[in-house]
Amino acid sequence: MEREVSELADKKVAVIMGSDSDLPVVKxxxxxxKGLGIGVEVHVMSAHRTPALACEFAASARDHGxxxxxxxxxxxxxxxxxxxAxxxxxxxxxxxxxxxxxxxDALLAxxxxxxxxxxxxxxIDGAQNAAILAAQIIGVTDAEVAYKLSVRKEEMKQGVIEKDRKLQEQLG
Structure with missing residues (x-):
């Protein structure tokens, strides 16, 4: 079991764009x-223009870590x-x-x-949540990633509490 967990700790996420024009979204x-310490590999592949390449990449993705x-x-x-598929x-x-x-159209598809x-x-354009979801999947077996996600959530919580405090002061 320890061997499986340590192997999973080295996992990475593939980010595949249908076009290089999608880079501002996937950034x-x-x-x-990267901020969560997860390896990332980015490629442009098209379901329509390079279908064999996309299929080959997906089929071998697990073997590539x-x-x-x-x-x-x-x-x-x-x-x-x-x-x-x-x-x-x-x-x-x-x-x-x-x-x-x-x-x-893209959402429905x-x-x-x-x-x-x-x-x-x-x-739509929810790249940050896609990364958080991928990190949560990895965090099931990787305690370090799970911890970083919990710290991130605590920071968001504290940010909201601070905004409320400032609002209460402003409203007097």
């Missing part, structure tokens, strides 16, 4: 993962589903806002997966 996930895959895509947003790793989809339907091929889905 939040990349920064969050990944604990989860985050997939960001807009419009038809098939990337997360294609990746999920070729791996047993958790896949977290980030629907990316596009100019046509403000990302609603990402969340509406067939039975047996789940994709966890965060909000």
């Amino acid at each position: 939040g996930a990349i920064d969050t993962l 990944f604990a989860a895959i985050i997939a960001a895509a807009g419009k038809a947003a098939h990337l997360a589903g294609v990746l999920a 070729h791996t047993t790793l958790p896949v977290i989809g980030i629907p990316v806002k596009s100019s046509t339907l403000d990302g609603l 990402t969340v509406q997966m067939p039975s047996g091929i789940p994709v966890a889905t965060v909000a």
Whole structure:
């Protein structure tokens, strides 16, 4: 058992974008993962233009030490589903806002997966939450990551308490 846990402690997360134009969105996930001490590898792959490459990546992701895959895509947003179809790793989809339907098309495409091929889905452009979810998955078996997440939550709590204190002072 100890061997399995220590192996999991070295896991990393893949962040796959359907287009390099998605980088401003996924940067939040990349920064969050790095801030939690989780390895991250970022690639551009298309469900439509490089389907064989995307499928091959997903099929071998576990063997390459990944604990989860985050997939960001807009419009038809098939990337997360294609990746999920070729791996047993958790896949977290980030629907990316596009100019046509403000990302609603991507949200629906990402969340509406067939039975047996789940994709966890965060909000439109919700890259930071995708990273937190991946970290929570890793934190199930990695105490250090779980601790960092608990510290992060405590900091958020204290931030809200401080804002309320300032508001009460202001309102007198």
